[in-house]
Every structure is written in C-alpha cells, then in structure tokens.
Amino acid sequence: xxxxxxxxxxxxxxxxxxxxxxxxxxxxxxxxxxxxxxxxxxxxxxxxxxxxxxxxxxxxxxxxxxxxxxxxxxxxxxxxxxxxxxxxxxxxxxxxxxxxxxxxxxxxxxxxxxxxxxxxxxxxxxxxxxxxxxxxxxxxxxxxxxxxxxxxxxxxxxxxxxxxxxxxxxxxxxxxxxxxxxxxxxxxxxxxxxxxxxxxxxxxxxxxxxxxxxxxxxxxxxxxxxxxxxxxxxxxxxxxxxxxxxxxxxxxxxxxxxxxxxxxxxxxxxxxxxxxxxxxxxxxxxxxxxxxxxxxxxxxxxxxxxxxxxxxxxxxxxxxxxxxxxxxxxxxxxxxxxxxxx
Numbered sequence: 001x002x003x004x005x006x007x008x009x010x011x012x013x014x015x016x017x018x019x020x021x022x023x024x025x026x027x028x029x030x031x032x033x034x035x036x037x038x039x040x041x042x043x044x045x046x047x048x049x050x051x052x053x054x055x056x057x058x059x060x061x062x063x064x065x066x067x068x069x070x071x072x073x074x075x076x077x078x079x080x081x082x083x084x085x086x087x088x089x090x091x092x093x094x095x096x097x098x099x100x101x102x103x104x105x106x107x108x109x110x111x112x113x114x115x116x117x118x119x120x121x122x123x124x125x126x127x128x129x130x131x132x133x134x135x136x137x138x139x140x141x142x143x144x145x146x147x148x149x150x151x152x153x154x155x156x157x158x159x160x161x162x163x164x165x166x167x168x169x170x171x172x173x174x175x176x177x178x179x180x181x182x183x184x185x186x187x188x189x190x191x192x193x194x195x196x197x198x199x200x201x202x203x204x205x206x207x208x209x210x211x212x213x214x215x216x217x218x219x220x221x222x223x224x225x226x227x228x229x230x231x232x233x234x235x236x237x238x239x240x241x242x243x244x245x246x247x248x249x250x251x252x253x254x255x256x257x258x259x260x261x262x263x264x265x266x267x268x269x270x271x272x273x274x275x276x277x278x279x280x281x282x283x284x285x286x287x288x289x290x291x292x293x294x295x296x297x298x299x300x301x302x303x304x305x306x307x308x309x310x311x312x313x314x315x316x317x318x319x320x321x322x323x324x325x326x327x328x329x330x331x332x333x334x335x336x337x338x339x340x341x342x
Contacts, residue, residue, distance in 0.1 A: 076171060078166060079284075081261070081284045081288040085261055085264065088260045089257055093162075100204060103155045108155065108209055111141050112209065112241070114134075114136045114137045116241065117133045118131075119234060122225075122237070127230070134222055141211070152210070153210060153211065153247075154209040156208060156209060158207075159205045160204050160205075162201075163201055164253055165198065165199060168291070172295065175194060175198065176198070199299065200253040201252050201253055202251040202253065203248050203249070204248070204249040206246070206247050207246050208247070209244060210243055214243060217236065217240040217243070221237055224236060251342065254292045254293070255338060257288075257292045258292040261289045262289060262334065262338065265331070266335075268281060269320075270327065274324060274326065282321060286318055293307060310337050313333050317331065
C-alpha cells in the first residue's frame with residue numbers, strides 16, 4: 001500500500017484518478033465495468049499513464065470490491081456437525097469452572113471481605129472496630145493454613161469469559177493478511193483492532209489469596225494503627241488487597257471441538273455394522289475435525305509442526321475407516337496429541 005501511495009503522489013493525475021476510482025464497495029458490477037473500460041482504453045491511456053500506474057488502478061478497483069471490515073467480522077454460520085457438539089463443549093467448560101469453584105472456601109472469602117471492611121472502618125475513623133476486623137482476617141487465614149500447610153493460593157472467586165470467533169478458516173486467513181498489510185504500513189492501532197477478535201477460547205480466571213505474603217502483610221498493619229499511623233495502615237491494607245493473585249486457564253475452543261468430534265468419530269469407527277448413513281456422518285465428522293484443527297493452527301493454539309503430526313494420524317484413521325472397516329484403538333495417538341495442546 002505504501003508503494004501505491006508513493007507512485008500516485010508522483011503522478012500529476014492523482015486527484016482525478018482517485019476520484020474516478022471512488023466506487024461503492026458493494027457495487028461489484030460497476031467495478032467490473034470500470035475495469036473493462038480501463039482495459040479497452042489502455043492504448044489511449046498509454047501516453048498519459050505509465051504501466052505501473054495502470055496496474056495500480058486495477059489493483060485499487062479490486063480492493064474496492066473486496067469484503068469490508070464489517071463483512072469479515074460478521075459471525076459466520078457453523079456447520080451442522082460443529083453445532084451438534086456445542087452442548088458437549090459447553091458442558092466441558094462448565095465442568096472445569098465448577099471444579100475450580102469447589103476449591104473456594106468460605107474462610108478465604110471471609111478473609112478478603114473483612115480486609116475490605118477494615119479499610120472501610122479506618123476511613124470512618126473507627127479504629128477499634130478495624131482492629132477487630134483484622135483479628136478475624138488473621139484467624140481465618142490461620143485456619144486455612146492449618147487445614148493445608150502446603151497450600152500456596154487460597155481461591156476466593158472464579159470468573160468465566162468466552163470469546164468465540166464464528167468464522168471459517170479462509171476468513172481468518174483474510175483477516176491475518178489484512179493485519180499484516182496494516183503493520184507493513186505501521187498502522188499498528190488499526191492492526192491491533194483487527195487482531196483483537198482473533199481468539200476462540202474460554203478463559204477461566206481464578207482470584208486467590210497468596211498465602212506466602214498476605215497473612216504477614218495483615219499482621220504488620222495492627223502495629224501501624226496502634227502507633228496512630230492510620231494513613232499508612234490504610235495504604236498497607238490497599239496494597240495487600242492489590243496482591244490478590246489472578247490465574248487464567250485458557251481452553252481453546254477449536255481444539256475442544258476437535259476433541260469432542262474425535263470422540264464421536266471413534267464411536268462410529270468402532271461400529272462393525274455401520275450403515276450408509278453412519279458412513280456419511282463419519283465423513284462429515286472427519287471434515288469438521290480438519291476445519292477445527294486448521295482454525296486452531298491459524299489462531300496460534302498449535303504450531304504447524306504439531307498440527308502436521310495430528311493431521312497425519314487423522315489421514316491414517318480415515319484410510320482405516322474406508323468402507324465397512326472398523327476397529328478399536330485407532331484414535332489413541334491422535335487423542336493424546338490433541339490433549340497435549342491444552
């Protein structure tokens with residue numbers, strides 16, 4: 001793009017050419033007519049425009065007919081095969097979040113709540129009540145450590161955020177190429193906006209008390225209050241609250257969908273008396289698995305090397321499943337390789 005702008009600036013016909021190429025983005029027919037006109041009149045224009053500029057004009061016409069940002073970021077319809085496993089995908093992520101929530105203890109939640117309460121009481125100049133709240137915090141923390149001396153993080157909250165890019169691999173490739181072009185022209189913020197949507201994942205965020213530092217930080221506050229250093233005590237309390245640790249568990253949705261689809265495909269591959277309908281379903285499962293694996297690679301959840309090994313395994317399974325062939329254990333390697341990517 002920078003070369004195009006440079007050459008247009010050098011030519012005296014920049015203004016008229018730019019105006020003549022202001023074609024509505026969706027007017028594909030008009031674009032074709034314009035390109036045809038340029039081609040037919042190329043001899044007449046030869047003396048006016050150099051060959052490079054003529055090719056630039058054609059390029060700009062093609063750009064005018066390209067999909068817009070809005071077109072590219074619209075959610076695309078997913079295949080019926082992908083939609084069919086969505087409930088299983090949701091159930092898996094819900095189970096993971098629930099298992100993390102089970103680790104939350106009432107004592108840990110109370111410790112943080114009382115810390116915030118102590119800060120509020122100090123703001124209200126209720127020093128004795130603040131000291132009482134801090135005693136409760138210390139007591140709760142001691143109970144947590146006594147139950148499990150090896151525990152380093154005491155969870156107090158779990159949050160779940162889902163970012164699902166409903167797009168086909170070709171759309172992702174187009175978006176990546178557009179981002180590359182923007183970065184080439186140092187349009188970093190525009191590229192950043194474009195790449196912001198390039199994720200398809202569930203993020204489970206767990207907020208925890210760091211038991212190696214938090215208890216000592218709370219114990220150090222009471223002496224500050226006793227010596228009248230209330231402002232310092234408030235600052236120390238806020239600092240302690242700021243040390244709450246947040247850890248993220250990222251579950252790539254394309255990989256999770258591929259894993260779920262593989263389980264369905266395995267069940268059919270083991271079926272000795274598959275019907276024609278079963279074979280068609282198996283074929284559609286293989287196709288959707290390939291799509292999800294490609295999405296995983298394009299979005300950076302797997303390297304090309306890792307995906308190459310997985311795709312080779314998938315090809316072997318497809319060959320084995322041809323016709324009415326069936327068997328067990330065919331999917332062991334590929335399931336292990338996909339699982340390793342999480």
